[in-house]
Amino acid sequence: DQQVKQNSPSLSVQEGRISILNCDYTNSMFDYFLWYKKYPAEGPTFLISISSIKDKNEDGRFTVFLNKSAKHLSLHIVPSQPGDSAVYFCAASAYQGAQKLVFGQGTRLTINP
Amino acid sequence: KAGVTQTPRYLIKTRGQQVTLSCSPISGHRSVSWYQQTPGQGLQFLFEYFSETQRNKGNFPGRFSGRQFSNSRSEMNVSTLELGDSALYLCASSSGSTYEQFFGPGTRLTVL
Numbered sequence: 001d002q003q004v005k006q007n008s009p010s011l012s013v014q015e016g017r018i019s020i021l022n023c024d025y026t027n028s029m030f031d032y033f034l035w036y037k038k039y040p041a042e043g044p045t046f047l048i049s050i051s052s053i054k055d056k057n058e059d060g061r062f063t064v065f066l067n068k069s070a071k072h073l074s075l076h077i078v079p080s081q082p083g084d085s086a087v088y089f090c091a092a093s094a095y096q097g098a099q100k101l102v103f104g105q106g107t108r109l110t111i112n113p
Numbered sequence: 114k115a116g117v118t119q120t121p122r123y124l125i126k127t128r129g130q131q132v133t134l135s136c137s138p139i140s141g142h143r144s145v146s147w148y149q150q151t152p153g154q155g156l157q158f159l160f161e162y163f164s165e166t167q168r169n170k171g172n173f174p175g176r177f178s179g180r181q182f183s184n185s186r187s188e189m190n191v192s193t194l195e196l197g198d199s200a201l202y203l204c205a206s207s208s209g210s211t212y213e214q215f216f217g218p219g220t221r222l223t224v225l
Contacts, residue, residue: 032212034212034213034214036216041218042218042219043117043119043203043205043216043217043218043219044156044203044216045216046213046214046215046216049212049213089156091156093212099144099146099161099163099168099169099207099209099212099214100146100158100161100169100171101146101148101156101158101205101214102158103148103155103156103157104155105155106155
């Protein structure tokens with residue numbers, strides 16, 4: 001039972017354009033969502049997060065949007081840069097298990113020059 | 114501030130052996146979580162320790178165990194290794210009162 005899903009295994013975007021990565025979840029108990037970026041042979045790097053009481057959170061080039069009714073969140077990267085090429089993971093947590101993150105399968109983002 | 118460190122970075126074992134992996138969290142962080150990453154199952158939560166006590170546990174067999182020391186450093190042990198235990202084992206630290214976790218580089222375990 002995959003509670004967090006990233007349906008696009010890969011995404012290719014032109015440098016300078018917007019990258020949009022999507023994530024869906026099924027567990028309505030999730031109340032906090034995080035995005036991580038991962039390079040090969042390294043651990044995931046925390047990017048940005050959002051609480052379920054918000055619908056948007058912004059940090060520099062990164063913005064996360066949350067649609068609770070649709071159980072959907074997305075990460076927007078504007079403008080996309082070559083260094084953004086990596087695997088992006090969406091993760092979710094429920095209050096009762098705050099340190100137990102449930103991850104999606106990841107989306108490999110490739111930024112083309 | 115130094116990040117999360119994990120040792121060793123790479124490990125090769127044979128079936129039936131046991132292995133111990135180590136994790137040092139970010140200074141001041143009291144929570145340490147362990148995750149297993151495999152191509153087929155993705156990133157899966159193993160367990161979390163906070164102030165030397167296991168606070169959360171994932172759906173892994175009892176062969177997987179851990180502990181945390183008074184300085185917040187943590188170890189993970191896998192006994193009677195199976196081929197399917199080959200994976201990247203990631204440790205993450207947190208203050209324990211926030212959701213954000215910060216990951217180490219991982220230990221790549223290969224079971225032959």
